[in-house]
Amino acid sequence: MFGTYIRKPPVVLSFLLLFNFLILSVQIRSEKGQTLLAQAGLALITPVVYVEHLIFDTTSSLVRKYIFLLAQDRENKRLIDENVRLKTELHQLRAVKKLAEREYLSAITGPMLFSCKPASVIHRNIRFFTSTLIVNQGTMDGVAINQPVLSGDGLVGRVIAANLFAAEVELLTDPLAAAGAMPENSRLQCVVRGADSNLLNLDFVSLSNPVSIGEMVYTSGTDGIYPKELPIGKIVSITEGSVYQNIKVEPAVDFSRLEEVLIITGEQ
């Protein structure tokens, strides 16, 4: 009798919906970071994205390396030159830092240099209600939750989940992402927020504060996650709201083409 009762479609539907709601209810993200389910999800998907990375990226990398050897050779020479130039600049910067420390200015220059971990993007998950990446560096390499992620062009986002071998990075364009920001000229403290599109929202800029189209926006360092003065993007549109201006910012980073990123694992 019970058997026939539980085979009724509405009963099955109720059970299944209850099951889904139950697993939804235990997933509200805590202040500290990820939930157990998010961690399990990342653990399950890591081998899959590694295989995907192996198939697509390694194959295309092999093709690039071995078929287009001439182009690679030119690129290598250019990179070697650039490396030499960057090393020279680094030496100069270290000399400037030492000088500044001697001049008791280390408090200002100290946080400008970070120890970074390079990582390759092994999976992109950019949809209309979520924007994340998975990179091939995990806790084994010193990656932890809330560490900022950069590319050569600017700020990418932060680590929201990590296991031994991989980490999930929440992009700035994710609707849940936000960062303390300031426009280049006005230095006004405001917040940049993901807007589920290719553009970001710059919030809390009052009507009386002048900002202009084309002005760069940098991190303000007030959120406690992102260091100060990292480029976020440039202002592309401004419209007047009732209290604040509605400002759109075009990210400095082209998230759809990201291949390599840097994870800031600590200060040097």
Next chain:
Amino acid sequence: MNRQAVNPGSTNLFSRISILALLLVLSMVLDFLQSRFLPLYLNLDWTLIFVFYIGWSTNPIKGSIAGTVFGIAQDFLLGVMLGLNGVIKTVIGYFSSYLSTILNPDLAGLMRFLLIALISFFNNLVLYRSQQVLTDVYGAVPVLTVLSGAVLTGIAGDLLFRLLDRLQSNPKQFFS
């Protein structure tokens, strides 16, 4: 002895489960490849199409179970809250079965496209709003992305229905 001979008219359990597992893997692979190669506004929902097909071809119980399994697998893949797609795909799997009894099961191409596009449109809207409510982060709905995703899902759904129908001449009998 040939199992088909013992129970003619229905396919054996192993092959039915294999086909369902294959559909699940196929929908995940298509979703995976899509997030890698297609831009944001081409938001094709393969899982919805497969769940709708299973629900349409079988009964409400099988449709809703397939919806839960496929939906949760999609949530894992997308990295969104587990159960978000699970809930909506369960409902889609359940009601698509009823729809097939109300509407003509051999729906014409245009009607099938419109039906899948409409379901995809509401699926995207509900997903988006649910995500906002659960995370307490609100913003404007990206209507163009939702619309383009619905249209593309409708087109892909119609094409896939034709293909799957060709592979399996009597789905009702196959999944039952």
